[in-house]
Amino acid sequence: MYKIITKKSLNPTVTMMEIEAPLVANKAKAGQFIILRVDEEGERIPLTIAGTDKKTGGVKIIFQIVGATTEKLNHKKQGEFIEDFVGPLGTPTEIEGLKKVCVIGGGVGCAIALPVAEALHAQGTEVTSIVGFRNKDLLILEDEFKACSDKLVVMTDDGSYARHGNVTVPLKEMLDAGEKFDMIITIGPLIMMKFVTLTAKPYGVPVTVSMNPIMIDGTGMCGGCRLTLNQDGKRVTKFACVDGPDFNGYEVDFDEAMSRGRTYFDFERKAHEKVCNLFKGV
């Protein structure tokens, strides 16, 4: 059992929790993930680590309430326990030697982009952050990004806060203006990462994307998290849990990943409704 040390609502659909897991806290690096189960019957879901505190043994996770499991997790209170919590899994984001990086986060993906931006900032990299949200109410972590970025651009899809438009608009402007990034690191919805990659392509800037596919064990056993890379004209199968979750954006078959991500769409929608009904009036 793993204790919820702190719980905080970041916006109506996004929650931050700090889970007591000292062994994980001790090892975790930016870009790695954990797998958790809320209760004895629960499914295993992967969540990228949003931060750690070696002193308290806390591991921060930030999740969007999108399905049955995240709904159940969100009903857990501070001081309560979750059943299982294992990690850190996957390989850390490679940031060594980077001098100037553009970090692009979308929605709850910003929670995962933040520790990467912080790690870059801490090693002296010049960090430009672009963060995008659907609207003002969904904005998270603005101050935290400000603190670790040399330059921060906030975008909202509907223009209800900061700049109107999606994250590729300022990216293209900067690249057109001659900004030279060693790397673009982007974390967010697949469709956003796909378009960030397409935007960067004409300028030849390397793009690292963080994939978050369906997973069960997370240690390289089930193969459910597989995705296809196009490498030198060949289609190569990779496993996000052990080969990733970071990949070269130019190689990832995003359309296939988006399709695979919808495998259990119907099941998940119904399961979420069921859990919501269960919690009604609680």
Place this chain on the structure above:
Amino acid sequence: MPNMNPKKNEMPTQPAAVRAHNFSEVALGYEESVAVDEANRCLNCKTMPCVSGCPVNIHIPEFIAKIREMDFEGAYKIITQTSSLPAVCGRVCPQETQCESKCVRGIKGESVGIGRLERFVADYHNTYSKEAPEVPVPNGHKVAVIGSGPSGLTCAGDLAKKGYKVTVFEALHLAGGVLVYGIPEFRLPKSIVKKEVETLKALGVEVMTNVVIGKTLTVDELFQMGFEAVFIGSGAGLPNFMNIPGESLKGVYSANEFLTRSNLMKAYKENPDTPIMKGGKVAVVGGGNVAMDAARTALRLGAEKVYIVYRRSMEELPARKEEVEHAIEEGIEFRLLTNPIEILGYHNDADPRDPKNGFVTGIRCIQMQLGEPDQKGRRRPVPIEGSEFDIDLDVVIMAIGTSPNPLLKNTTEGLDVNSHGGIIVNEDGLTSRVAVYAGGDAVTGAATVISAMGAGKVAAKAIDEYLSNK
């Protein structure tokens, strides 16, 4: 006088038509009187050929003699001198190619039903015995075991019996490894695995779940924590795919994923938290025990039709005969000398939002014929040109083996692996690293439960010798 009936006492089973729709155990086990009758078939040969066929050298004639005397607890004690998991082995060992293949009774008739007797004894003990196992006197040495599958549990059990303080590290949330995520309930009830793990815990073995060695902790850190030897029994790793078009379609599973969803994550239950695609038409590609498990699981999940697609003929099928027979009885159709060349999917180009887009619709296969024998002596299947045909399907499960998990190799300096990624060990199970031993699928690639147990046993003996002389 021994019972000279040339045939084994039959194993009672659930009728095929009933069991095809439930997850309860297929084989029901011998009654006491049947077990004694079967035990009377043993000639108690002085040379004990059966023992040489057992990877963990169970004293077979001795435990069978105890059954004859109706001293079932005594029989259990004899088995557990050398085996840590009798209720498991009695169910999933391929006895027909091991102990039973050496049985003298097998020359003119059927061998003694050694596996069935072992299962009877273990079940008898688990049902009636309230006795806690004797806890050995601690010898002050600490050993770490990575992985709680058959090799790890065996190694842990053997060392614990000698007084070692053993900690087993398991990556998943439940102990048992392939016994809980891979082998289905109807072949090996999870309550039995749980019971065997509890027996080990009663011997003083500590099991830490949710710890991935290579990630949460490294092998080197285990030594820093005071463990004096490490056994790696991390099992097989990433599932193999065929590298044919369409393997990323929705509805294509590895057998590992399909079985894990059903077994470990309980997707077979009503209203599970973990989803699985069930019903419709299912094909399992491959011919091993895992393929049989996946096919029979799919059937029980409610598939209207289940095929085994295998590129060689029935003769080369590597699965246990008993499992194949059970599968056929349950109505699974074997498409032999058949090799998939493409998985077909639904693509509505006019409407990219069509929810059916990207789901499996079938599989394109080519008919094969057997050609010249390969290095292993198995006749190599060769495609017959122009023989392509399609099978309509909703789910395709790839059960064509696994490659070793790279996690430990990548995080343990000086740990040598072979070209397939299997950890290299000597005859004692010792790796290229001092005090680091390994066994099971992590060394050999996908194999059987009992061979993994044998390797765990060999390593336990070597670890004991190493630490006793240190």
